Amino acid sequence: xxxxxxxxxxxxxxxxxxxxxxxxxxxxxxxxxxxxxxxxxxxxxxxxxxxxxxxxxxxxxxxxxxxxxxxxxxxxxxxxxxxxxxxxxxxxxxxxxxxxxxxxxxxxxxxxxxxxxxxxxxxxxxxxxxxxxxxxxxxxxxxxxxxxxxxxxxxxxxxxxxxxxxxxxxxxxxxxxxxxxxxxxxxxxxxxxxxxxxxxxxxxxxxxxxxxxxxxxxxxxxxxxxxxxxxxxxxxxxxxxxxxxxxxxxxxxxxxxxxxxxxxxxxxxxxxxxxxxxxxxxxxxxxxxxxxxxxxxxxxxxxxxxxxxxxxxxxxxxxxxxxxxxxxxxxxxxxxxxxxxxxxxxxxxxxxxxxxxxxxxxxxxxxxxxxxxxxxxxxxxxxxxxxxxxxxxxxxxxxxxxxxxxxxxxxxxxxxxxxxxxxx
Amino acid sequence: xxxxxxxxxxxxxxxxxxxxxxxxxxxxxxxxxxxxxxxxxxxxxxxxxxxxxxxxxxxxxxxxxxxxxxxxxxxxxxxxxxxxxxxxxxxxxxxxxxxxxxxxxxxxxxxxxxxxxxxxxxxxxxxxxxxxxxxxxxxxxxxxxxxxxxxxxxxxxxxxxxxxxxxxxxxxxxxxxxxxxxxxxxxxxxxxxxxxxxxxxxxxxxxxxxxxxxxxxxxxxxxxxxxxxxxxxxxxxxxxxxxxxxxxxxxxxxxxxxxxxxxxxxxxxxxxxxxxxxxxxxxxxxxxxxxxxxxxxxxxxxxxxxxxxxxxxxxxxxxxxxxxxxxxxxxxxxxxxxxxxxxxxxxxxxxxxxxxxx
Numbered sequence: 001x002x003x004x005x006x007x008x009x010x011x012x013x014x015x016x017x018x019x020x021x022x023x024x025x026x027x028x029x030x031x032x033x034x035x036x037x038x039x040x041x042x043x044x045x046x047x048x049x050x051x052x053x054x055x056x057x058x059x060x061x062x063x064x065x066x067x068x069x070x071x072x073x074x075x076x077x078x079x080x081x082x083x084x085x086x087x088x089x090x091x092x093x094x095x096x097x098x099x100x101x102x103x104x105x106x107x108x109x110x111x112x113x114x115x116x117x118x119x120x121x122x123x124x125x126x127x128x129x130x131x132x133x134x135x136x137x138x139x140x141x142x143x144x145x146x147x148x149x150x151x152x153x154x155x156x157x158x159x160x161x162x163x164x165x166x167x168x169x170x171x172x173x174x175x176x177x178x179x180x181x182x183x184x185x186x187x188x189x190x191x192x193x194x195x196x197x198x199x200x201x202x203x204x205x206x207x208x209x210x211x212x213x214x215x216x217x218x219x220x221x222x223x224x225x226x227x228x229x230x231x232x233x234x235x236x237x238x239x240x241x242x243x244x245x246x247x248x249x250x251x252x253x254x255x256x257x258x259x260x261x262x263x264x265x266x267x268x269x270x271x272x273x274x275x276x277x278x279x280x281x282x283x284x285x286x287x288x289x290x291x292x293x294x295x296x297x298x299x300x301x302x303x304x305x306x307x308x309x310x311x312x313x314x315x316x317x318x319x320x321x322x323x324x325x326x327x328x329x330x331x332x333x334x335x336x337x338x339x340x341x342x343x344x345x346x347x348x349x350x351x352x353x354x355x356x357x358x359x360x361x362x363x364x365x366x367x368x369x370x371x372x373x374x375x376x377x378x379x380x381x382x383x384x385x386x387x388x389x390x391x392x393x394x395x396x397x398x399x400x401x402x403x404x405x406x407x408x409x410x411x412x413x414x415x416x417x418x419x420x421x422x423x424x
Numbered sequence: 425x426x427x428x429x430x431x432x433x434x435x436x437x438x439x440x441x442x443x444x445x446x447x448x449x450x451x452x453x454x455x456x457x458x459x460x461x462x463x464x465x466x467x468x469x470x471x472x473x474x475x476x477x478x479x480x481x482x483x484x485x486x487x488x489x490x491x492x493x494x495x496x497x498x499x500x501x502x503x504x505x506x507x508x509x510x511x512x513x514x515x516x517x518x519x520x521x522x523x524x525x526x527x528x529x530x531x532x533x534x535x536x537x538x539x540x541x542x543x544x545x546x547x548x549x550x551x552x553x554x555x556x557x558x559x560x561x562x563x564x565x566x567x568x569x570x571x572x573x574x575x576x577x578x579x580x581x582x583x584x585x586x587x588x589x590x591x592x593x594x595x596x597x598x599x600x601x602x603x604x605x606x607x608x609x610x611x612x613x614x615x616x617x618x619x620x621x622x623x624x625x626x627x628x629x630x631x632x633x634x635x636x637x638x639x640x641x642x643x644x645x646x647x648x649x650x651x652x653x654x655x656x657x658x659x660x661x662x663x664x665x666x667x668x669x670x671x672x673x674x675x676x677x678x679x680x681x682x683x684x685x686x687x688x689x690x691x692x693x694x695x696x697x698x699x700x701x702x703x704x705x706x707x708x709x710x711x712x713x714x715x716x717x718x719x720x721x722x723x724x725x726x727x728x729x730x731x732x733x734x735x736x737x738x739x740x741x742x743x744x745x746x747x748x749x750x751x752x753x754x755x756x757x758x759x760x761x762x763x764x765x766x767x768x769x770x771x772x773x774x775x776x777x778x779x780x781x782x
Binding site: 007010015020021053232234235255258 | 604
């Protein structure tokens with residue numbers, strides 16, 4: 001099925017001419033020309049990817065400002081650590097800012113207690129913060145990403161909202177800034193998938209993967225999501241699936257791939273039992289019955305947490321009846337493991353609820369030895385010998401030292417690998 | 425002498441407009457981008473015409489014959505209109521061969537008026553409706569794929585070539601769908617699906633055929649000539665309900681959805697699922713709107729600001745539209761509009777020639 005082969009020779013051809021929506025990015029530039037705002041241009045080193053209707057989207061490879069996710073940092077910190085670790089592994093510079101705020105999408109999707117100007121102001125404050133560093137914003141959370149794209153639509157269509165937000169920005173001493181592209185981290189991982197494949201140190205050919213595409217990534221402002229004719233005939237977003245296949249894993253299909261993970265925003269707040277039941281009965285059980293995966297990969301905070309932690313609830317109610325857990329992680333964590341990242345120091349799988357250890361064994365990772373190393377780290381912390389783990393210690397994991405080499409981008413630009421990781 | 429009228433598009437509406445203009449004794453230049461006339465019924469191998477089920481080939485041959493042998497009509501195949509200058513009564517229309525776009529020298533035609541008949545494209549279910557798996561399951565087909573099989577006097581399960589036992593149609597694919605931005609009804613899909621359901625039963629009397637619909641829109645005489653015979657004579661089962669997804673189930677398909685009459689979910693195995701795809705503006709319609717600087721509606725069809733009493737005038741004086749270039753149309757609408765557009769264009773050309781004679 002991946003790539004899809006049709007006995008009757010059918011192949012979907014995307015046609016930007018048939019796109020039912022306007023290309024809002026053109027409007028973004030028009031507003032800049034009218035002096036309405038500053039457009040933060042994507043840096044030079046980009047990969048051009050196809051979106052849903054065949055338009056091209058610029059994905060920056062380096063010099064990126066990382067808009068982190070509240071849920072990732074709070075519940076699954078190995079998610080964002082793995083994204084940074086991959087940057088370092090490829091020698092692509094980035095900024096991990098300390099003045100980023102939450103996106104307020106919880107407000108937007110779950111309770112609607114805020115207002116348009118406040119929400120838009122939060123979004124563009126983060127955009128302005130990125131602009132002022134010179135680093136380009138890249139967003140870790142699928143919900144923030146979807147929310148910001150909807151904010152972009154609102155700001156484009158409502159001059160009075162732009163005026164209101166511009167005044168708020170002036171009070172903060174910041175300009176009104178709109179990025180040329182709104183980019184999700186999984187688009188970056190997809191853009192570098194072949195570079196990851198070159199650098200992988202584990203054989204994943206025996207690993208079966210299921211993919212949960214995140215609703216807020218591809219169902220909101222859907223024309224901006226990445227598609228590829230080689231992935232399900234160009235009928236599903238390509239981002240996570242393309243990474244798993246590039247790394248050599250087998251991607252298995254299951255019938256409820258389109259369904260929500262169960263998080264649902266309102267549901268996780270006011271009907272959490274429904275979220276747990278949905279995640280287990282409509283997603284995990286169906287995957288297990290139809291595809292028997294070793295792991296399921298996704299690309300959003302809420303999806304990882306819901307699919308992962310709901311399994312704990314199901315086990316507490318003895319609903320698995322002896323069947324194994326289905327480990328859940330982001331494709332960034334999976335890719336980092338494939339490239340030799342430490343499962344605890346980097347991927348931090350000890351924060352995950354579903355049992356991941358059989359997966360690690362199948363991937364060829366000695367999790368007991370790695371855990372012993374991590375316990376030793378903890379002991380050093382406990383004794384006060386160190387305050388935190390450094391990147392040097394993290395890179396000294398089971399894999400080889402970083403292989404930093406230039407590579408070709410879609411525009412034929414060689415990325416010169418130079419400075420090390422995080423901005424000083 | 426009366427200036428010619430340029431008709432753009434060689435499908436049913438364009439053929440009929442050209443014939444009408446020629447029959448009124450006015451020179452007509454018919455421009456078609458493909459290498460043959462006939463439009464969608466020809467390129468998509470339509471089998472029969474809704475409503476009378478006359479063969480499409482026979483009907484097209486009649487329409488094409490009336491144009492190609494006409495002394496007042498000049499046909500330009502593999503030719504595109506790439507621009508215009510001038511005003512109503514004194515247009516200059518720029519033509520270019522489609523297969524010599526790079527470096528070729530175009531020609532210009534003087535024209536009193538222009539009739540656009542660039543038609544529609546069939547909605548591509550891969551664009552939006554991933555849950556129907558058109559590009560994943562060979563046995564999910566469209567009305568167009570089915571029509572092609574009927575033109576070969578067969579109806580089979582594409583994956584095996586065997587006759588199917590269970591077939592269903594899903595209505596309103598790409599139409600009446602606010603989520604994807606196509607709020608309009610495509611008008612013909614209910615009738616065509618019902619016609620095809622009858623044809624399946626005629627070819628395969630033992631097959632079971634379902635039609636899942638939001639509501640059936642059988643205009644005028646389609647009601648008693650297609651809808652009721654499909655139900656009463658051919659036992660086609662009409663189910664009011666929405667199919668939400670199609671899954672693979674062994675060698676067959678499983679449709680899931682809701683029967684909204686019974687108010688409960690349904691899961692039914694099928695051998696073949698036919699998606700009743702609607703109409704979207706054709707590539708040619710989008711192109712001609714840009715080339716002639718004609719206003720389009722929000723969907724990309726040619727805008728007709730004076731409907732309902734004047735369905736052929738566009739936003740530019742002297743440029744008229746006929747058929748599905750202006751939005752979903754059946755054949756009756758298309759040829760009716762073609763004649764009205766022809767009459768408006770001829771009237772303008774005659775007025776212009778009288779002014780010139782003074």
